[in-house]
Amino acid sequence: xxxxxxxxxFAPGSMVALxxxxxxxxxxxxxxxxxxDFRALRRAPRAATLALVAQLVALPAVxxxxxxxxxxxxxxxxxxxxxxxxxxxxxxxxxxxxxxGNVALSVSLTAVGNAIFIVAMPxxxxxxGSLHPTASTILTDVRLDAGQMLLExxxxxxxxxxAGMLVRTRWPALAARVHRxxxxxxxxxxxxxxxxxxxxxxxxxxxxxxxxxxxxxxHDAAALGLGYLAGRAGRLAPRExxxxxxxxxxxxxxxxxxxxxxxxGGLGGMAVVAGWWGIWDIVAGLVLxxxxxxxxxxxxxxAEVAA
Numbered sequence: 001x002x003x004x005x006x007x008x009x010f011a012p013g014s015m016v017a018l019x020x021x022x023x024x025x026x027x028x029x030x031x032x033x034x035x036x037d038f039r040a041l042r043r044a045p046r047a048a049t050l051a052l053v054a055q056l057v058a059l060p061a062v063x064x065x066x067x068x069x070x071x072x073x074x075x076x077x078x079x080x081x082x083x084x085x086x087x088x089x090x091x092x093x094x095x096x097x098x099x100x101g102n103v104a105l106s107v108s109l110t111a112v113g114n115a116i117f118i119v120a121m122p123x124x125x126x127x128x129g130s131l132h133p134t135a136s137t138i139l140t141d142v143r144l145d146a147g148q149m150l151l152e153x154x155x156x157x158x159x160x161x162x163a164g165m166l167v168r169t170r171w172p173a174l175a176a177r178v179h180r181x182x183x184x185x186x187x188x189x190x191x192x193x194x195x196x197x198x199x200x201x202x203x204x205x206x207x208x209x210x211x212x213x214x215x216x217x218x219h220d221a222a223a224l225g226l227g228y229l230a231g232r233a234g235r236l237a238p239r240e241x242x243x244x245x246x247x248x249x250x251x252x253x254x255x256x257x258x259x260x261x262x263x264x265g266g267l268g269g270m271a272v273v274a275g276w277w278g279i280w281d282i283v284a285g286l287v288l289x290x291x292x293x294x295x296x297x298x299x300x301x302x303a304e305v306a307a
Contacts (some may be wrong), residue, residue, distance in 0.1 A: 003073050003075055003076065003211055003269045019155075019258060021186060021189045021190050022156050022254055022255055022258060023156060023157070023159070024182060024186040025089075025157075025183075025186040025187070025254070026158075027161070027164040027182055028090060028164070028182040029090045029111065029114060029164065030111075030160065030162070030164020030167075031164045031178060031179035032107060032179045044108075044240070046234050047231075047240050047243070048108075048112065050231065050233070051113070051227070052109075052112070052113065052116070054226055055088065055117075055247070059084045059223055059226055060081065060085055060124050060127075060128045061128075063080050063083075063084035064128050064131065066222060067215075070215055070218070072211070072269075073211065073269055074132075074269070075135075075268055075270050076211060076270075077132055077135040077269075078132070078269070079212075079256075079271070079274055080216075081128050081129055081132065081135065082129075082259065083219070083253050083277050084128075084219075084223070085120075085121050086251040086252045086253060086255050086256045087113055087118075087157070088109070088113045088250055088252065089251055089254075090187070090252075091187060091285065092106055092109075092110060092246040092250040093106045093110060093246075094187075095250065095286065096246050098286070098290065099242045099296075100239065100242065100293055101239050101241075101246070102240050102243045105239075105240055106247060109243065110247065113247065114161060117153075119150065121153060122147075122149035122150045122153065125149070138267065152259070152263075153259075156258065157252075191278070191282070194253075194275050194278045205275070208269070211269070211272075212269070216277050219277070220277065220281055220284050221284070223249040224245055224285070224288060227244050227245035227247060227249045228241060230248065231243075231244040242292060249281070250285055251277070253277040253278035253281060254278055256274040257271065257278065
């Protein structure tokens with residue numbers, strides 16, 4: 001059976017759990033975000049502009065071209081476009097820290113990016129999906145309502161984000177105590193949910209993973225590479241380049257997976273792409289962050305010896 005004709009199934013309670021996990025992720029981001037983070041980007045306008053343009057314009061466009069180059073099935077193509085249109089994930093800050101990048105910049109970019117993507121994501125998906133020669137038929141069949149998707153995103157990530165910022169503003173001591181446990185708990189919960197989802201639909205995953213393996217690998221590499229090139233093209237300092245790289249390369253695939261089940265009936269290619277991306281993105285990011293960290297330590301050691 002073609003992957004475009006396969007549906008991945010979840011129990012209704014599982015979708016409620018996923019929404020709660022996604023809300024917890026946004027709460028964790030917001031608890032570590034203050035209004036000053038939004039104003040801080042005024043001091044780094046070039047980095048902010050490069051990161052936002054790379055995420056909002058370049059990544060969906062590159063993804064669109066990649067789906068045509070790889071000639072993937074319609075549902076796989078739309079899954080890749082959906083992931084590219086997702087907001088940045090909070091693990092970008094963890095990876096930026098591990099790589100020795102500018103964590104403060106990463107926090108600010110994630111905060112601003114998630115606020116913008118609440119509106120931009122459904123519009124971007126509708127635009128690029130409708131332009132695709134095969135994926136557009138899926139949008140036509142499901143009659144995607146950008147307004148309804150905007151409402152879903154507002155409820156799942158907008159409300160928790162606003163609540164977290166309220167707590168951070170009014171009770172900063174409480175936010176400082178709980179933001180790190182909330183962030184790590186949400187990350188573990190998301191990875192656990194994706195693994196459980198893939199395990200619960202193991203037959204579908206095993207049957208079609210070969211279809212998406214190369215696509216996700218190349219797509220993730222393209223996203224990280226695009227962030228790196230954006231930083232280098234803007235002549236940012238190395239620590240800022242690392243922050244922009246992970247900000248562009250790390251997407252909230254968990255949100256994408258939730259939208260696949262909410263609006264697309266768990267369509268096979270979209271679900272497998274979003275599910276596998278959520279795992280592979282973290283693995284690839286950790287590898288890159290570790291390599292960067294080792295190189296940074298090695299350069300520091302050489303400089304100390306030379307001194």
